[in-house]
Each structure stands twice: as C-alpha cells, then as structure tokens.
Amino acid sequence: MQVSSTDPVIRTESLLVELGGLPILRDVSIEIGRGELTALMGGNGSGKTTLVRTLLGLIPHQGGQVELFGISDRDFHDWQRVGYVPQRGTVNIKQATVAEVVATGRLSVRRPFAPAGKVDRQRVSQALEQVHLADRAHRPFTQLSGGQQQRVLIARALVGDAELLVLDEPFAGVDLGVQDSLAALLGELNQQGTTVLVVLHETGALTPLLTNAIVLREGRVIHVGTPPTEPDHYHEQDERAEDRLLRGLIGESH
Amino acid sequence: MDIFTLAFMQRALIAALLAGLTSPAIGAYIVQRRLSLLGDGLGHVAIAGVGLALATGTAPLPMAVAVAVVGAVIIELLRQSGRASADVAMAILFYGGLATGVLLAGVVGQGTGMLSNYLFGSLLTITEADLWLIGGLAALVGAAAIGLMPQLFAVCTDEDFAKTIGLPVRFYNLLIVVLAAITVTVSMRTVGLLMVSALMVVPVAAANNALTGFRASFFAAIGLGVTAAVSGVIGSFYLNAPPGSLIVVIAIALFVLSLPLAGLRQRQRSAMPVIEITDPTPMPHQETDLHADHLHGPDCGHRAVIHGDHTDYLHNGHRHAPHGDHYDEH
Numbered sequence: 001m002q003v004s005s006t007d008p009v010i011r012t013e014s015l016l017v018e019l020g021g022l023p024i025l026r027d028v029s030i031e032i033g034r035g036e037l038t039a040l041m042g043g044n045g046s047g048k049t050t051l052v053r054t055l056l057g058l059i060p061h062q063g064g065q066v067e068l069f070g071i072s073d074r075d076f077h078d079w080q081r082v083g084y085v086p087q088r089g090t091v092n093i094k095q096a097t098v099a100e101v102v103a104t105g106r107l108s109v110r111r112p113f114a115p116a117g118k119v120d121r122q123r124v125s126q127a128l129e130q131v132h133l134a135d136r137a138h139r140p141f142t143q144l145s146g147g148q149q150q151r152v153l154i155a156r157a158l159v160g161d162a163e164l165l166v167l168d169e170p171f172a173g174v175d176l177g178v179q180d181s182l183a184a185l186l187g188e189l190n191q192q193g194t195t196v197l198v199v200l201h202e203t204g205a206l207t208p209l210l211t212n213a214i215v216l217r218e219g220r221v222i223h224v225g226t227p228p229t230e231p232d233h234y235h236e237q238d239e240r241a242e243d244r245l246l247r248g249l250i251g252e253s254h
Numbered sequence: 255m256d257i258f259t260l261a262f263m264q265r266a267l268i269a270a271l272l273a274g275l276t277s278p279a280i281g282a283y284i285v286q287r288r289l290s291l292l293g294d295g296l297g298h299v300a301i302a303g304v305g306l307a308l309a310t311g312t313a314p315l316p317m318a319v320a321v322a323v324v325g326a327v328i329i330e331l332l333r334q335s336g337r338a339s340a341d342v343a344m345a346i347l348f349y350g351g352l353a354t355g356v357l358l359a360g361v362v363g364q365g366t367g368m369l370s371n372y373l374f375g376s377l378l379t380i381t382e383a384d385l386w387l388i389g390g391l392a393a394l395v396g397a398a399a400i401g402l403m404p405q406l407f408a409v410c411t412d413e414d415f416a417k418t419i420g421l422p423v424r425f426y427n428l429l430i431v432v433l434a435a436i437t438v439t440v441s442m443r444t445v446g447l448l449m450v451s452a453l454m455v456v457p458v459a460a461a462n463n464a465l466t467g468f469r470a471s472f473f474a475a476i477g478l479g480v481t482a483a484v485s486g487v488i489g490s491f492y493l494n495a496p497p498g499s500l501i502v503v504i505a506i507a508l509f510v511l512s513l514p515l516a517g518l519r520q521r522q523r524s525a526m527p528v529i530e531i532t533d534p535t536p537m538p539h540q541e542t543d544l545h546a547d548h549l550h551g552p553d554c555g556h557r558a559v560i561h562g563d564h565t566d567y568l569h570n571g572h573r574h575a576p577h578g579d580h581y582d583e584h
Contacts, residue, residue, distance in 0.1 A: 053414075079418060080419065082418060084419075086414055091411065092286075092287075092288065092410075092412065093411045094288075095462045096411065100467055103404065104411070106404075107405060108419035108420055112401070112405055113402065160419060175560060175564045175565045177564065177576070
C-alpha cells in the first residue's frame with residue numbers, strides 16, 4: 001500500500017460523535033501533518049479524550065470522516081504505524097517487568113503463537129533506550145515513579161515502529177521536573193521524525209516545542225493553528241485553564 | 255502398600271497433575287484482570303451440568319464442560335454489555351447454576367452424597383475415559399495459555415491499547431473465560447467445583463508475592479499449583495479426606511509462606527506518599543545549601559514525598575525540594 005508522504009497523518013471532516021445520545025463532538029474538522037507536534041487542548045468535558053479515542057478507533061463516530069495516513073478509518077489496518085499512550089491511571093498492570101510491558105507493543109507486528117524473535121527483543125531495548133530507561137528493563141513496573149511509568153508507556157507505543165504518537169494527558173500526576181524531561185523526550189522523538197499529538201490541560205513545559213495547537217470547547221473546535229507562545233503559569237490554579245488558553249491564543253477579539 | 259501401584263490412585267495423581275498445571279495458568283490472567291472470583295462462579299454454573307448429567311444418566315464431565323462453556327460465554331457477553339445490571343445477572347446465573355444442579359441431582363434420588371464427589375473432589379470416581387477427556391482439555395488450555403501469553407497479557411492489562419494495536423480484544427476476552435470454564439471442569443474431579451477457584455488464584459497470588467515479572471510468576475504459579483494438587487491427593491489418601499480441601503489448605507499454606515517475601519520486596523521501594531497543598535499561601539522561603547556530596551533525585555535513595563506539583567526528599571529530619579542552586583526547606 002503506497003501512501004503519498006504529503007497526505008496528512010490525521011484528518012477529520014465534520015466529525016460527529018455521540019455518546020448515549022448526547023453529541024460530544026460536533027463538526028470537528030482538523031488536519032495534522034507529518035512531523036508536527038500538536039497540542040490538543042481544552043477544559044474538562046471539552047471532548048479532547050473523546051476525540052483521540054475516536055481517532056484511534058476506540059469509539060465509533062456517527063457522522064463525518066476520519067482518515068489516518070490518507071486512508072479512511074474503515075479501511076485502515078496499519079495499526080503498527082500508530083502508537084497510543086493512554087492516561088497512566090487507566091492501565092491495570094499488577095505483575096510485570098518493564099520489558100514485558102514494552103514488549104506488548106510489538107504485538108501489532110507479531111503473529112499469535114510465534115515466540116518473540118531477535119528483532120522483537122532488539123526493538124524493546126531500543127525503545128527503552130529512546131526513553132532513557134534501558135537500565136530498568138527488568139524492574140517491576142509498579143515500583144517505578146509516575147514519570148518513569150509514563151516513559152514505559154511511551155516506549156510501549158514506540159516499539160511497534162510507530163510514526164504517529166498519540167498521548168492522553170502525559171503530564172497528569174507527575175511533578176514539574178518530570179514534566180520538563182517528558183517534554184524534552186517528546187521533542188527528541190519529534191526531531192527524529194515522529195508525528196506527535198498530545199492531549200494537554202495546559203501547555204506547560206511543551207510550549208517551546210509545539211508546532212501546532214487545536215483547542216476544543218464543548219465539543220467544537222475553537223482554534224486551529226498557532227500554538228501559544230508563553231507557557232501557562234503553573235501556580236495560577238485559581239484561573240481556569242480554558243480561560244487562560246482563550247486569552248493567550250485568540251486574543252482580545254473574542 | 256505403595257499408593258503409586260493402585261490404579262485409581264494413578265488416575266487421581268494424573269488428574270491432579272493436570273489440574274495443578276492448568277488452573278494457575280489461566281488463573282494468572284484472571285488475577286491480572288482482577289476477576290479472581292470468576293472461577294468460583296463458573297464452578298457454580300458447572301454444577302448445573304453435573305446435575306443435568308446425573309438426571310439424564312449421561313457422563314458428568316462432558317456435560318459439565320458444555321454447560322460451563324455456555325455459562326462463560328453468557329458471563330462475558332453480559333460483562334461486555336457494560337450494563338450496571340450485569341453484576342446482578344451474573345449472581346443470578348451463578349446461584350441458578352448451583353441450585354439447578356442440586357435440585358436435579360435430588361430429583362433423581364442421587365442426593366447430595368453423589369454430588370459431593372463433584373463439589374469437593376474425589377479420589378475414587380475418576381474413570382479412564384474421564385482422564386482422556388481431561389488430558390485433551392488440559393492440552394488445549396495449556397497451549398492457549400502459553401502460546402498466546404503476550405496477547406492475553408496485553409488484553410488483561412490494557413484493553414484500549416490492545417485494540418489500538420489491532421488485537422481482536424473481544425475474541426481474546428471471550429477466550430479467557432471459555433478457557434477458565436474448561437479449566438474448572440478439568441479440576442472438577444480433583445479439587446471439586448466449590449474450591450476450584452482457589453487453585454486458580456492462590457498459587458498465582460503466592461508467585462506474585464515471591465517474584466517479579468508476569469512470565470516468571472506464571473511458571474512459578476504452575477509449579478506451586480502442581481505441588482499443592484499432587485501432595486493434596488497423596489495426603490488425602492492417608493487422611494481419608496476429600497482431596498479438594500487438603501489441596502486448598504496446602505495452597506494457602508504456600509501463600510502464607512510467600513508473604514514475608516512480598517514484605518521484603520515491598521520495602522525495597524514503596525510507593526511515594528502524596529502531600530496535597532491545600533493552603534495556597536506560600537511557605538516562607540527557607541534555603542538549605544546544596545549538600546557537597548549528594549544530589550537529591552529519583553534514585554538518590556532517600557524517601558521521597560510528592561508535594562503538590564514537585565517532589566520533596568526526606569533525610570535527617572529535613573524535608574526539602576530542589577530549587578535552582580539550593581534546596582528549599584518545606
């Protein structure tokens with residue numbers, strides 16, 4: 001399957017998603033090009049997570065179109081090109097080493113009943129090196145810090161040769177220093193050619209690295225394009241993230 | 255007298271070996287998915303199959319397999335439907351199975367005496383035909399549990415991720431409960447349907463205490479399961495007790511022995527406590543000089559505390575956080 005490299009990595013047109021009869025996403029048309037580092041932003045309940053879950057095929061959509069790498073989601077089967085990093089809290093890992101968790105990402109290319117080959121093991125150690133956790137391969141996943149667990153989940157998404165990384169709130173529950181190093185890691189991966197879509201509450205440490213921002217509000221796109229130029233201030237927690245965004249991005253006219 | 259020369263004991267020991275192999279193998283996935291009591295429910299459903307077989311005069315084992323597998327499919331479909339009432343529906347299914355089995359056995363005059371061989375295990379009732387069927391089913395369970403280990407592990411730990419890499423998640427979920435149903439019936443003769451779940455869960459819990467990693471504790475759990483099942487059958491011959499009870503007691507004893515190991519591993523690194531900042535007024539800024547020979551960090555060895563949006567490190571009565579070129583006392 002030859003796909004032209006100018007096709008956007010993600011494209012939606014007039015996307016409609018309803019959950020329990022309520023429209024959660026309305027008329028969402030976005031485009032994410034190859035090599036971009038895009039922030040998907042918005043307040044609580046704005047539909048950010050629903051949008052990424054729809055893009056990943058986890059939620060059906062009731063209208064409009066979704067294309068991945070230029071192919072309609074109905075015909076898309078190249079899931080090894082997409083790496084999903086869910087919110088850390090949704091992962092239920094009780095008993096596993098770091099390497100075992102990362103190795104599950106290879107299942108997009110491994111066949112059932114086939115034991116892991118040399119390439120699979122190499123890719124696991126490469127992915128752990130990429131996230132700077134090579135020395136933790138045989139430690140229990142549950143005993144890592146929050147930031148380290150997030151890195152493991154990023155490695156798991158990378159190990160299947162993903163060209164697109166989709167991260168859902170990677171900064172949730174990790175301290176500021178760790179946010180900085182996770183942001184630097186995403187920047188590195190983006191430099192190496194990985195397209196990155198990251199759901200964020202506030203841009204924080206990622207601000208200087210972003211190439212693009214999409215802002216949702218109540219299920220509609222209210223901004224596409226320029227990312228904010230200044231990071232949100234970490235300690236202004238009295239102000240709603242959404243309000244800050246709107247001021248920073250959309251200027252005084254709204 | 256050598257018990258290994260008795261034909262019925264040979265059959266009982268082979269059945270115990272197969273139960274000990276398969277129960278923890280599928281139990282490892284069930285524990286990972288936090289469905290530890292699923293085996294118990296499936297055991298109850300299988301009782302209906304035994305009752306049906308006793309009432310119709312057919313062989314109990316194939317009937318129990320069929321009924322338990324159908325029950326497993328219904329349970330999984332209910333769970334996938336995600337309805338709140340699914341929980342109650344499962345309870346009705348489980349107790350309906352138990353009640354139907356006891357009722358059917360009673361109606362044909364077999365009573366609970368005959369049924370108790372299936373509820374608590376028995377050394378004497380295993381026929382050669384049973385053994386062939388148990389062997390075949392155990393081979394099926396073992397092949398799937400080991401051959402599909404990465405896929406089943408992925409589905410048990412993170413369904414959404416498994417879907418995004420293109421795994422048929424619904425199929426694998428269904429496979430896990432169907433394999434669990436088959437395992438229940440494989441172990442029925444040895445451990446009994448009321449206690450079969452213990453052999454699925456307890457060796458896994460013990461292995462998880464002792465070892466790191468899914469694969470390592472998977473095989474360790476199988477080792478513990480075989481130990482408990484075989485020694486339970488041998489012991490029950492001398493004690494003249496139902497084998498199921500002794501197998502479960504031995505398994506729990508192994509679990510108790512594993513507890514100190516869990517404590518040891520936990521002490522190596524426990525989860526960081528979290529202190530939330532509730533008062534927005536900043537603390538007075540009190541600096542501490544950088545320690546000449548020590549840099550606090552995630553691996554510095556000092557106890558760490560998550561404090562609001564940063565991490566504090568504890569030592570010698572200090573609790574401080576890195577700030578520029580010095581530490582702030584918090």
